[in-house]
Amino acid sequence: MDTVKYVLTEDRMPTSWYNIQADLPVPVPPVLHPGTGQPIGPADLAPLFPMALIAQEVSQEPTIDIPEEVQAIYRQWRPSPLFRARRLEKALDTPARIYYKYEGISPGGSHKPNTAVAQAYYNKQEGVKRLTTETGAGQWGSSLAMAGAMFDLDVVVYMVKVSYNQKPYRRALMETYGARVVASPSTETNAGRQILAEHPDSTGSLGIAISEAVEAAAMSDDTKYSLGSVLNHVMLHQTVIGQEAIEQMTLADDYPDVVIGCTGGGSNFAGLVFPFIGAKLRGGRNIRVVAVEPASCPTLTKGVYTYDFGDTTHLTPLVKMHTLGNTFVPEGIHAGGLRYHGMSPLVSHVMELGHIEPCAETQLGCFAAAVTFARAEGIIVAPETSHAVKATIDEALRCKEEGVSRAILFNLSGHGHFDMQAYTDYLAGKLEDHEYSRAEVEAALSSLPQVG
C-alpha cells in the first residue's frame, strides 16, 4: 500500500509538442483586431511576440519539434514523475485508482517553466534583449525570470500590487534570478497611471498588469511581451505533460477514465488533457475531462463565451473565450494563479465542442482536500492545485458510493512551498468562502466589447 512512482528515462522525453488544432473538427475562432473587427495577421502581433511564437499560435501542424536547446533544459526536471496515490486511496477507503502527474519538481516549483524556457529561447533567437510580463501570485514571474537568466535576457515583471505586498518571497525569487519587479498598477506606463488616476488605492489585477507589460513591450524595439498562459503557443508548450502521462499510464498498465486539472488561464490543464483528448479525437478511448476553477472566479461555469479583451485597458486584440468581463477584479482568494477574467481560447473552444466538463469549487473545501492530500501523500500542493485535488477526492468518494473502481488522473501543477501563509490562514480558521453571484457576473459583463 505504498506510493508507486512511474518514471520515464530521459530518452523517453517528448521531442515535439502536440498541437490539438490539427485534430479539431472545427477551427478555433480567429483573433480579431479591436478597431476593424477583422482577423489579425502576424504583422499585428510582431511588436509583441517573436515570429516563431506567432507561427505556433496559428499552426495547424499536428506536432512541432522542441528545439534541442529547450530539450536540454527540460531534461533537468523532465520527464516529470507520475505517481499512484495509494496512501490517499487508502485514506479515502476508495476503490478508485488515483494517479497524479507531479510538475512541482521543476526549479520554479510548477509547470510554468515548460513554456517560460521555450518562450525565452525563441525571443533570444530573434535578437530580443528584454521581456516584459505580468504576474499574479508570482509563479509565472519567477519562471520567466529563471528562463531569462538562462538565456541572458532582461526580464521586467509587473506584479499585481496585492501580491507584491503579500508575497515578498516570490519577489525575492524573481530578483535573485535578476528580474526587475514593479508593483502594478505603477506610474511607469500610461495604463498604470490611468488606473491610478481613477482608483488611487487600486491593489491591481492580472488584467491591469497585462496592460502595463504589453504597453512597455510595444513602446520599445528590443523588448517583447511574454504571457504565461491563455495563448495557443503556451497550451502547446505544456503538452509535454500529457504526452509523458500517456506513456506513464502505459507503464502502469492502466488508462484514466477521468482526467482532472485546475484552470486559471488553462495551461496546466490543457498540457495534461489535450494529448488525451487528441487521442480520443483520433479514435482512441473516451474519457471524462474535468476543469476545476474557483467559485470566486467562475470563468467557465458562469462566464460567457464571447469576444473580449485580454486586458483591462484594451491594448490586446479581441479573443473569443469564456470571460467574466475584462474589468473583473476577483476576490482576494489565495489561489492567485486562478484569478484571471478569461480562459484560453483553445480550452474554451474545446469545451464548446463538448470535450470538457467544468466545475467550480470554493476555497475552504479545496484547502481541506489539500490537507487530506498532504497527510496521505506528503506533498503540499499550491492553492491553485488544491482545486484539482478537491475534484479528485470527490470523484474517488463517488467511486466508493457507487462501488466502482475508476482510474482518476490529475495534474499536480505545483507545490505550495511559497504559499504557506495561505495554509497558516486556513489552519487558523481565517479563510472565508466567496461565491461570485449572478448580479456581480452581470455587472462585470457589462464591460464586454460589441463585436459583429
Ligand SMILES: *Cc1c(COP(=O)(O)O)cnc(C)c1O
Ligand atoms: C499559474 C498556476 C496555475 C494556473 O495557471 P494555468 O495556466 O491555468 O495552468 C495552476 N497551478 C499552478 C501551480 C500555477 O502556478
